[in-house]
Amino acid sequence: MLAKLDTARQQYLQDSSNTDKLIWLGRRLAYVGRYQEAIAVFTKGIERFPTDARMLRHRGHRYLSLRCIDKAIADFEAAAKLVKGKPDEVEPDGLPNAQNIPTSTLQTNIYYHLGLAHYLQKDYAAAEKAYQQCLKLSKNPDMYVATAYWRYLTLRHQQKDKAAAKLLNTIKPNMPLIENEDYFALLQLFQQKPSIKDPADMLEQKKELSLVSYGYGLGEYCWLSGQTDFAKAVWQTVLQSSQWSAFGYLAATVALTR
Secondary structure, three states: OHHHHHHHHHHHHHOOOOHHHHHHHHHHHHHOOOHHHHHHHHHHHHHHOOOOHHHHHHHHHHHHHOOOHHHHHHHHHHHHHHHOOOOOOEOOOOOOOOOOOOOOEHHHHHHHHHHHHHHHOOOHHHHHHHHHHHHHHOOOHHHHHHHHHHHHHHHHHOOOHHHHHHHHOOOOOOOOOOOOHHHHHHHHHHHHOOOOOOHHHHHOOOOHHHHHHHHHHHHHHHHHOOOHHHHHHHHHHHOOOOOOOOHHHHHHHHHOOO
């Protein structure tokens, strides 16, 4: 990670007018947890390239990491205005999946993260709207599954159970996924409605980011099934992870305030 950061910094210094090199410097800083520095880089990018929505998209993401939710929403909404009516574009992965195939785009990332920001503020109506737009833009199973998962939760928290069930019916067995298996497994959990006797057993084989992602969703399943004590215990387990900038960690922190 640090070697890639050093390379990104050198490449940026050699050509500081190149937007891609500026973005990669900011992204590499974020990957090693230097979020404030990453935000400073993207802020410089916004000042120099005010019509490049990528700068706002990435800065908004890192505002989310630091729990600056209002600032994140402002950035994502500004980015959404800049890309309105424009063709979408694939966003290269900084942390490639097993097949090295990017599954997200600029516009899906804008609306996906905007939805999460509203979700963390418990503004489920606004989150639903963002996720609906993201679903329209999702062109592969991975992006669809990830977005459908969060939109499903926003619907359930608004007691829109019929709409939630309809969305759940779009999730089919054996969807060809590359990286979002945990979200898929959680959607299947909501489809199958098993009785949970010991949620700790279901987390035993989960590690690091998977523990956080799956754990938060498992907690939501328990909560929405009326097993609130189980839900709180699972979310407490999530918060024992070191993955404090992961979306499941952020959401579990908010959930424990219920």
